[in-house]
Each structure stands twice: as C-alpha cells, then as structure tokens.
Amino acid sequence: MKNLSLSVQITILVLVVGFLTYTVHRASYRVAAVPTTHTQVAAGAESQATTTGSSESPATTTATSPTTIKKVISKTVSSATTPTASGEITRIESPYGTAPESFSTINTEARSALVNIFCTPKGGTLRPISGSGTIIDQRGVILTNAHVAQYVLLSESPQADLSCYVRTGSPATTKWIPQVLYIPAVWVQQHAADINAAHPLGTGEHDYALLYIGASADGTPLPARFPSLPVDTREAIGFLGDQVLAASYPAEFVGASANFALYSASSVTNIAQLLTFDVKSVDVISVGSVIEAQSGSSGGAIVNAWGHLIGVITTTSEGTTTADRDLRGITLSYVNRDITAQTGSTLLNYLNEDLAAKTAAFTANQAPALYKLLIDKIVK
Numbered sequence: 504m505k506n507l508s509l510s511v512q513i514t515i516l517v518l519v520v521g522f523l524t525y526t527v528h529r530a531s532y533r534v535a536a537v538p539t540t541h542t543q544v545a546a547g548a549e550s551q552a553t554t555t556g557s558s559e560s561p562a563t564t565t566a567t568s569p570t571t572i573k574k575v576i577s578k579t580v581s582s583a584t585t586p587t588a589s590g591e592i593t594r595i596e597s598p599y600g601t602a603p604e605s606f607s608t609i610n611t612e613a614r615s616a617l618v619n620i621f622c623t624p625k626g627g628t629l630r631p632i633s634g635s636g637t638i639i640d641q642r643g644v645i646l647t648n649a650h651v652a653q654y655v656l657l658s659e660s661p662q663a664d665l666s667c668y669v670r671t672g673s674p675a676t677t678k679w680i681p682q683v684l685y686i687p688a689v690w691v692q693q694h695a696a697d698i699n700a701a702h703p704l705g706t707g708e709h710d711y712a713l714l715y716i717g718a719s720a721d722g723t724p725l726p727a728r729f730p731s732l733p734v735d736t737r738e739a740i741g742f743l744g745d746q747v748l749a750a751s752y753p754a755e756f757v758g759a760s761a762n763f764a765l766y767s768a769s770s771v772t773n774i775a776q777l778l779t780f781d782v783k784s785v786d787v788i789s790v791g792s793v794i795e796a797q798s799g800s801s802g803g804a805i806v807n808a809w810g811h812l813i814g815v816i817t818t819t820s821e822g823t824t825t826a827d828r829d830l831r832g833i834t835l836s837y838v839n840r841d842i843t844a845q846t847g848s849t850l851l852n853y854l855n856e857d858l859a860a861k862t863a864a865f866t867a868n869q870a871p872a873l874y875k876l877l878i879d880k881i882v883k
Contacts, residue, residue: 592777592785594742598735603808606771609748613637613806615730617767618645619675619752620714620802622654622667629657629665629881633765635751635803636669636714637812640854641728643716645669645681646838647802648817649690650705652712653698653877656683656691659866660874663881668720673767675752677720684713684862685853687845688873695876707787707817707833708780709841713853715862732804735811736839736850739785745774749830751795751803751816768794778831786837788814789829796830805832 616638623631634651638644657663659682669679690709697705719725741747750769776789788805795803796819805814814832839850846853853861 592739594739595737598737598740599809599811601809604810606746606748606808609806609808609810610750610769610771612730612810613732613748613750613804614673614767614769616732617671617750617752617804619670619765619767619799620645620647620651620655620667620681621670621675621677621765622658622665625664625666629654629663633752633754633799634801635799635816637750637802637804637815638716638729638731639734639812640858641731642858643679643725643729644684644731644854644858645714645716645802646734646812646815647712647714648815649686649710649712650694650697651802652683652686652714653691655681655714656686656870656874657877659683659870660878662878663874669714669716670765675765675767679716679725680718680720681714682717682862683865683870684715684858685842685846685865686712686873687841688869689845691873691876695880698877698880705818706780707831709845710817711815711833711838711841715858717859717862732806732810732812734835734850735807735813736835738836739777740811740836741774741777741785741788741805741807741813741834743774743777746771746808747774747790747813748772748806749790749793749795749803749816749832750806751800753795753797754799755797765799770794775829780837784837784840785834787817787831787833789831790814791830792826792828793830796828800830803832 618636618638620634620636621632632651632654634647636645636647636651639646654665655667658665658667667681668677669681670676671678687709693709694705716725716729748769748771750767752765752767754765770793772790772793774788775791777785778787778789780786790805795816800816800819803816804812805816807813812835814834815838816830816832818831820829820831835850842853843849
C-alpha cells in the first residue's frame with residue numbers, strides 16, 4: 504500500500520472493517536431451533552378443598568403435537584423489509600421519528616394501564632385464578648392471554664359458579680367487571696382439556712384475548728376514559744438488544760396475599776431472542792430472567808422505549824427462581840396477524856367499532872359453544 508495515498512489507504516481500511524463487522528453481525532444470529540413448549544404464567548390456587556394459598560405453578564397449554572419455535576435470523580438496516588423465506592428480518596432504525604422516552608415515564612404510563620384479572624369460584628373444582636392484562640383502548644379494552652380470559656368466559660356461563668373482576672393499583676383493588684370481547688375459538692378448541700392440568704405447557708400460539716370493561720364492581724359510573732397504552736403492530740418493531748419494560752402482577756411467591764395484597768412489578772430489560780412459529784415472522788420475544796417470570800404475569804405488558812405495547816407476557820421456562828427462567832411474550836405483530844386470520848379484521852379495525860355491541864354479539868353467537876367445551880372438561 505506504499506504507492507497509495509494516505510486517504511485511499513484509510514478508505515480501504517474502513518471498507519474492510521465495515522465488511523467484517525457486517526459479516527460477524529449477521530452470522531451471530533444464525534442459530535438453531537429451540538424447544539417450543541414453555542410454562543404459561545397465569546396463577547391459580549389449588550382446588551379449594553386442598554389449599555389455603557392463592558397461587559399455583561404457572562398455567563399453560565399443551566398442543567397435541569407441539570411444533571417448534573425457531574430463533575429468527577436478524578440484521579440491522581435503515582428501514583424495515585418483509586422477512587425472507589429463510590427467516591431473515593430487518594429493523595426500523597427510527598420507528599417514531601422522535602427520541603425514546605425515559606423509562607421512568609414509561610413505567611408510570613405502563614402501570615396506570617396495567618390490570619390484574621382475578622377470578623374466584625364459590626365451589627366446585629375450579630381454582631381461583633390471577634392474571635394480568637393491559638388496557639389498550641380508552642373505552643376499556645384489555646389485552647391479555649386466552650389462558651387467562653378462558654376463566655372470564657366461564658364466568659359468563661350460568662353453569663359455572665365463577666366471578667371475575669378487574670383490579671388496579673398496587674396493591675390491587677377491585678374496580679370493574681370484565682366481559683369477553685374476543686377469544687380465538689381455535690385456542691379454546693385446542694386447549695380446553697388443559698383447564699384441569701396443574702402444569703400445562705404451551706407455545707403462545709393463538710394465546711391472546713380481548714376483554715371489555717362493561718360495568719364497575721360497585722355500581723358507580725365507569726371512567727369517561729380509561730388509562731391505556733398505544734399498541735404497535737408493525738413487524739419486527741422490537742429487536743435484539745432493545746431495552747423494554749416488562750410489567751405485570753406476579754403472584755407465584757406471595758402465597759395467600761395474592762387475594763388481598765397483590766402488588767404490581769416492572770423491570771427494564773433487553774430483548775434477548777426473536778422467535779417464530781413459521782420462520783417468516785417475529786412471533787415471540789424473549790426478555791430474559793426478570794422478576795415478572797412467575798405465575799400471575801400472564802397477559803402483562805412488554806413496552807418499548809417509546810411507550811408502545813409491543814408484546815404480551817405469555818410463557819416462561821422452568822426454573823426454581825425467576826433468575827433461572829426465561830420470560831417470553833407474543834408480539835403485537837403476531838396478535839395482529841392472527842386476529843386478522845381468524846376474523847378478517849386487523850386488531851385496530853376490530854376495535855374501531857361499537858365495543859358494547861361487539862361484546863354482546865360475541866356473547867350471543869360464539870361464547871356458548873366455547874364455554875361448553877370448557878365445562879365439558881371440568882365436569883368429567
């Protein structure tokens with residue numbers, strides 16, 4: 504390189520270093536498939552005849568023949584593109600055109616929209632259940648997991664002596680009565696039998712639901728506007744290494760106090776893995792070992808650095824303590840794709856209707872067949 508000018512030498516050196524950096528960055532995400540089934544993180548007490556506590560090991564779903572969730576190949580570019588058949592994804596460098604917010608602000612906003620869903624039977628074999636959810640519409644729509652919402656579905660059946668409430672605050676206090684706005688029929692059909700399982704496992708596929716706050720628990724008027732979080736349903740909006748906030752009502756290690764003094768929790772963490780059901784999309788994100796990796800967190804929020812909900816806490820790996828576990832959530836892009844496939848309407852379009860009428864229609868036309876599936880399994 505003696506005959507080359509100094510500026511040319513520097514240019515060549517920069518290009519070589521840049522190429523090597525890009526190659527290493529791409530190769531670092533070409534990883535093998537990982538097991539799909541993890542433990543769901545809704546908390547329920549043991550049968551009332553045998554327990555005085557309020558939390559069980561996480562409730563999950565088990566597919567008849569589990570599929571594989573694969574890690575997603577990823578790279579950073581200036582704009583988002585459609586994932587390739589090989590599972591390669593790209594990210595949006597500046598998704599909102601503004602600087603990120605402080606996580607102190609995001610924590611306040613997330614906790615104000617966070618709710619605890621608590622269901623308790625007066626008798627029978629059903630266990631009390633505690634889960635989490637996030638209000639995503641100011642008119643009172645809660646996004647949670649199907650394995651939490653199935654109990655709200657049962658509470659609407661005259662055959663199930665079950666009462667469900669929405670609680671807020673820290674400690675959680677009873678505020679409102681939820682109704683099922685939407686739960687994927689395919690999830691109930693595949694997993695109804697798991698309602699009797701002590702430790703069911705699942706992937707998170709189809710595991711989401713919408714609840715509607717239709718009345719207050721004490722008969723007082725509902726708020727004109729509920730505190731809520733905006734959702735971002737774009738593909739790959741969360742990326743490896745991104746800081747996110749996980750928020751929920753964990754209940755596994757609090758015992759009987761989950762009934763009376765359940766506190767919310769939140770943690771700032773990083774996205775550790777991008778996972779997929781079909782190698783063409785980011786369907787699940789892993790956020791590592793955080794305090795929320797325990798029963799009761801199902802339906803909790805995963806919020807990005809701009810205060811948008813991008814994931815719903817769904818499963819955790821096995822482990823004695825939260826430090827031994829890996830918490831995962833389905834992405835809002837997956838929820839949006841799946842609800843579109845199931846209903847023909849995107850998530851935002853589904854919400855852009857008369858919510859009370861939509862809830863009543865679901866209760867009249869779809870709910871009876873679904874809670875019959877559940878009741879048939881309970882009374883066996």
